[in-house]
Amino acid sequence: MEEGFTEKTMGGRNAREAKETGIPFERASAASPVAASGLRPVAVFVGIATIFAAVAVRSIYIQSFAHGRQPDALREDESPTAGFSVIDRTGRPLATSVECFDVTVSPQALWRSHTPRRMCEAIAEILDGVHVSSGPSESQPWQWLDVLDRTMPRSLMRGMLPGRVVPEDPRFLLFGEADLDAVRTWLDTGTVSIDETASLPPSIEATFAERSARGPIRGLMLVPLLPTEEEQRAEAPRRWTLALDPVECFSVQTRTEQLGEIRRKNGDRVAPPPERWTTRLLDDLVALIGPDRVLDRFAPARRLEVARLQPIERRLALRDALWAELLPARFRVLARGIDPVRAHDLRELMQAEAVSRYQLQLIPRLERRHPTRPGARPVAPDPRAGLEREEDAFALLGHWGVLDEKRATFRALRDREQRPHVLPWEEAQDPFEAYRQSLVVETRPWSGVELLCQTELENGPWAADSARAHAVEGRRYTRRLRHVARDRRPAWKEGVPNYFEGAADGGLAPVIEVTLDAHLQETLHRELGDLMESQRPALAMGIAVDIQTGDVLALDSASLYPYSGFAPVRHVFTPGSTFKAIIMALALDAGVTTPTDEYDTYAGSGLTIGRRSIGEAEGAPTEPRITAAEGLAFSCNAVLVQIALKMDAAFLRERLLSLGYAQAPGAGLGPELPGTLPPLVKGTWNRTYAHASVAFGHEVGVTLWQHAEALATLLRGGVSRPLRLLRSMERDGEIYDLDLESGERVFSESTCRTVREMMAMGANIGTGRHIAAASMHPEFDWIGTKTGTTEKVGTELCVHLELEALAKASAEETAWTSELRARLRELPKPHRKSTCYTSSICAAGSAMVDGERREIMVLIVADDAMGKERFGSRVTGPTAIAVLRQAFGFDREAPPADAPESLDDDVEVVIIPEFRADWLKNDLPWADVPGEEER
Known part of the structure; x- marks a missing residue:
């Protein structure tokens, strides 16, 4: 110093x-100038002044330039993204997405603070008229018990004690012999003895001591638990638990009896709030069991966690544990797809009753609707559920749903390889995993026209254009919250309102126009229903096609048995004589025959090839020789076999493949089968069996779609063009026409005209004369038919047995094996006929409609009809002609005419020799073929 x-x-x-x-x-x-503190006074004053200046500047900025930004009360809600819509060729809506809401409820939260019956009655009144699967139907009004059932555990209505919830495996609500007296006393008097409350804190124990008996507790009863096998062997003492009747236990009467009434400031007496009663109830149970015993019954990890809590928090945890066991329903879906009006009414009910969104919630979503289907919903096909509803004419539209984990993984792997553009590559997480999870949780189309439209949206020309491939935005609603101090909120009796600021329309959903005619689709379905009723086939299918464009106007199927998938692209049948039109066209095109070439009929003896004899159906020509044209018109097996054997087997098979046979058509409606053609052995077919059988449609397996596509090619003039179901799309205000494919020529025009006239001859004097003669249908410019009656060989299964066994295997979730299939051959057939038949017919016509010429083809197939008829003209002919007439807008029944008396199939047909060539002349009303120089 x-x-x-x-x-x-x-x-x-x-x-x-x-x-x-x-x-x-x-x-x-x-x-x-240094202060005693060591700081310079001037620097201190400057620092303080700087701080005050910064605060002043910030305050001025907030007041003048940042008005409304603090606090941020702006909120924006967006409706679900709209999906595409589907309309038919006339503009009739077939499928659309509508905004709706799912009502979810947490029973554990809701019934802890609300009266069950009162709330159920109010909710049932709002939901009256809502159709819910596995719930009340549209014709059956909702009752309050329906709401209670859907918000409570399954055991409430379907358990051992109907109307009561019984814990299945209780841990906390478990009483032994020593506990019974105390529990019974509590149930009878509503009080807990002093001994039971000794382990409670003094303040809580005092509340039990001051309580007087209020009478029995309604809605609770002791029930014995069923002893396990181990307990039976050990002769263990019996155990009891509590069964809850929620309606009675949580009623206004019960809580008033136990807690008394509450006097308001205005002098009114009201029942105590429900939550006060449930709290009292749970405290009583904790006291009866003992807090330490309740704590000991927790899982070890949870026990340590609860033990560390403060006394008040520990008490809440014990209550929650008992409540979860007394009412073991944490989350339930009350209703799906309710309309916005009912959703608004439910919101008002929630606000009036102070129901929080943790107790009952409205989840917005889009639901797919099919206005033309029963219930307006796309029902998924389920073989275990029995037959489709008869009035569902639009099963072709398909269904929506989600995939399980295994199928989702398989689908995601395939799409990543084949359609990588559908994966969300912009996602921060793994795009593959994000896509796979979307297949599990997001509903989307999985079959039918819906699947076809979705695929077109994902793979169309706009898929690579990000501006067009963006997801459609939903409507947006903007509102501003009103912030009010907590002590001022009671002044708003109906709740503090929000400010509505505006709404923005969402994007326009794509509209896809399909080729279907909804009216004709309903007609086809009705006609197939009549066919099923009159002939009782195992399966019936039908398709109507615009010949020139290949547009599918109607497509449907019906079955006596539950059927998985869509039969027109999955069910493989033997085409029989309808296949002869294809063979004849190939032969004419190859130049191995002409319409006027004559062939032996082998009438009476049958055509013999090697060791095989090929017979004819009843009513076959008895003339020793007939022309090739007559052979097709009268469906003569011998004539077609001779013609087919002139063609090389490899050439014939290659031409059939070019027509789409033995190949999956790619219809886009879901799983499909390719059909079958005999394989070449050493470059050829066995002439005796495979080659000869193919000539009249045997040893060939086709689907309805596949066969209709080939026949339409023939009737069109030889240009092969896929059948189509989509016509155009409107997206972002632009219309895109889905152009017809140019196609590939597989037959010459002259060949096709010749076969058309052979089919006209069949309609007039051949196998279709009973139903399709030109004189019977004067409205048509041209009408032709080709019938098919296939008698099945012994190795082919009866379709009745096969479909029934398949449905049973699906219902029982068992594998379909070759052994099961082999056993079916040992079972008796369910019909009187010794053999099974596939009856079919192709009918086509041309007529003027509204100043425009149209040509339509109808193909009807009935597999294993059980009626007395078996011929295609008899079984399926009336159906085909009825559909064909109505497709043109004509009456179902032809007008009376002076038609010649029709012949029966079992009557011998006599061919006038002079008529064999006359049918080729142009002066006949149905003849329109080129001259010799043009053929």
Whole structure:
């Protein structure tokens, strides 16, 4: 320390610190303006002034330039993204997405603070008229018990004690012999004895001591638990639990009896709130069991966690554990797809009853609707559920749903390889995993026209254009919350309102126009239903096609048995004589025959090839020789076999493949089968069996779609063009016409015209004369038919047995094996016929409609009809002609005409020799073929 400074002059604390540390203390002077604290006063004042200035500037900025930004009360809600819509060729809506809401409820939360019956009655009144699967139907109004059933555990209505919830495997609500007296006393009087409350804190114990008996507790009863096998062997003492009747236990009467009434300030007496009663109930149960015993019954990890809690928090945890066991329903879906009006009513009910969104919630979503289907919903096909509803004419539209984990993984792997553009590559997480999870949780189309439209949206020409491939935005609603101090909120009796600021329309959903005619689709479905009723086939299918464009106007199927998938692209049948039109066209195109070439009929004896004898159906020509044209018109097996054997087997098979046979058509409606053609052996077919059988449609397996596509090619003039179901798409205000494929020529035009006239001859004097003679249908410019009656060989299964067994295997979730299939051959057939038949017919016509010439083809197939008829003209002919007439807008029944009396199939057909060539002359009304020089 320097001289001249003493401890006194330094003063106090500073002097002592200077003495101890040896650091001198200098007194402030004018030359050195330092305060006693060591800080310079000017710097302090400047710092303080800077802070005040910054605060002032910030306040002015907030007040003048940032008005409304603090606090941020702006909220924006967006409706679900709209999906695409589907309309038919006339503009009739077939599928659309509508905004709706799912009602979810947490029973554990809701019934802890609300009266069950009162709330159920109010909710049932709002939901009256809502159709819910596995719930009340549209024709059956909702009752309050329906709401209670859907918000409570399954055991409430379908358990051992109907109307009561019984814990299945209780851990907490478990009582032994020693507990029964105390529990019974509590149930009878509503009080807990002093001994049971000894382990409780003094303040809580006092509340039990002051309580007087209020009478029995309604809605609770002791029930014995069924002993396990181990307990039976060990002769363990019996155990009991509590069964809850929620309606009675949580009723206004019960809680008033136990708690008394509450007097309001205005003098009114009201029942105590429900939550006060449930809290009292749970505290009683904790006291009866004992807090330590309840804690011991927790799982070890949870027990340690609860034990560390503060006394109040521990008490809440014990209550929650008992409540979860007394009412073991945490989350339930009350209703799906309710309309916005009912959703608004439910919101008002929630606000009036102070129901929080943790107790009952409205989840917005889009639901797919099919206005033309029963219930307007796309029902998924389920073989275990029985037959489709008869009035569902639009099963072709398909269904929506989600995939399980296994199928989702398989689908995601395939799409990543074949359609990588559908994966969300912009996602921060793994795009593959994000896509796979979307297949599990997001509903989307999985079959039918819906699947076809979705695939077109994902793979269309706009898929690579990000501006067009973006997801459609939903409507957006903007509102501003009103912030009110908590003590001022009671002034708003109906709740604090929000400010509605505006709404923005969402994007326009794509509209896809399909080729279907909804009216004709309903007609086809009705006609197939009549066919099923009159002929009782195992399966019936039908398709109507615009010949020139290949547009599918109607497509449907019906079955006596539950059928998985869509039959027109999955069910493989033997085409029989309808296949002869294809064979004849191939032969004419190859130049191996002409319409006037004559062939032996082998009438009476049958055509013999090697060791095989090929017979004819009843009513076949008895003339020794007929022309090739007559052979097709009268469906003579011998003539077609002789013609087919003139063609090389490899050439014939290659041409059939070019028509789409033995190949999956790619219809896009879901799983499909390719059909079958005999394989070549050493480059050829066995002439006696495979080659000869193919000539009249045997040893060939086709689907309805596949066969219709080939026949339409023939009737069109020889240009092969896929059948199509989509016509155009409107997206972002632009219309895109889905152009027809140019196609590939597989037949010459002259060949096709010749076969058309052979089919006209078949309609007039051949196998279709009963139903399709031109004189019977004067509205048509041209009408032709080709019938098919296939007698199945012994190795082919009866379709009745096969479909029934398949449905049973699916219902029982058992594998379909070759052994099961082999056993079916040993079972008796369910019909009187000794053999099974596939009856079919192709009918086509041309007529003027609204000043425009149209040509339509109808193909009907009935597999294993059980009626007395078996011929295609008899079984399926009336159906095909009825659909064909209505497709043109004509009456279902032809007008009376002076038509010649039709012949029966079992009557001998006598062909007038002079008529064999006359049908080719242009002066006949149905003849329109080129001359010799053009053929």
